[in-house]
Amino acid sequence: MYCVDYFTAESLDYSEDMTNQYGGKLFDEFRSNIIHSQTYPKVKVVRGETKASAKYFHENNIKADLIYVDAGHSREEVLADLETYLPLLTGPKVFCGDDYGAPSPADGTYPVKEAVDEFTEKHGLELHLSNNWFWYVVVTGDSS
Numbered sequence: 001m002y003c004v005d006y007f008t009a010e011s012l013d014y015s016e017d018m019t020n021q022y023g024g025k026l027f028d029e030f031r032s033n034i035i036h037s038q039t040y041p042k043v044k045v046v047r048g049e050t051k052a053s054a055k056y057f058h059e060n061n062i063k064a065d066l067i068y069v070d071a072g073h074s075r076e077e078v079l080a081d082l083e084t085y086l087p088l089l090t091g092p093k094v095f096c097g098d099d100y101g102a103p104s105p106a107d108g109t110y111p112v113k114e115a116v117d118e119f120t121e122k123h124g125l126e127l128h129l130s131n132n133w134f135w136y137v138v139v140t141g142d143s144s
Contacts, residue, residue: 001039002062003030004046004053005071054084064088069097073104078115086123089139096136100129 007027027047034040046053050071056062067085072078082095089095099112116135120127125137 001042002044002046002057002064004048004050005030006049007045007047050081051084054088057085057088062088063090064093066094066096069095070099073099073102073112075111075115075118078112079119082115082119086139091138091140093139094136095125095139096134098134100135101132 005026007030027045030045031040034043046056057064064085067089069078069081069085071081078097086095097112097116100116101110102112103109104111116127119125120137125139128136128138
């Protein structure tokens with residue numbers, strides 16, 4: 001399992017809350033969680049921005065069975081992540097994420113929903129929702 005993240009509160013929309021909760025040590029908290037859950041040997045961490053990190057996967061021909069997208073939350077960031085990571089899936093595989101029904105604190109729009117809807121329509125994928133929050137699609141065949 002690969003986990004891609006900045007692991008800094010500054011990279012999150014709600015950085016003040018996360019900084020107060022973890023004292024700016026998100027990676028330490030993450031590492032502690034995976035050690036205590038005994039998943040540590042199975043988890044490889046790639047620290048950094050998602051698009052740049054995807055280059056590592058592409059260059060090393062690493063494919064995925066499941067990709068969970070939960071990075072940037074603007075429409076543009078979500079679309080970029082979806083398009084960047086789609087070629088890493090070979091079907092039938094699952095592409096999923098959360099925050100589908102979350103409004104933007106800035107303007108009340110639904111940027112994740114807009115991006116996921118646009119992406120699934122463009123690629124002819126059937127969107128599945130759970131509680132209007134979690135979303136997933138099943139990618140069949142080679143997606144590259």
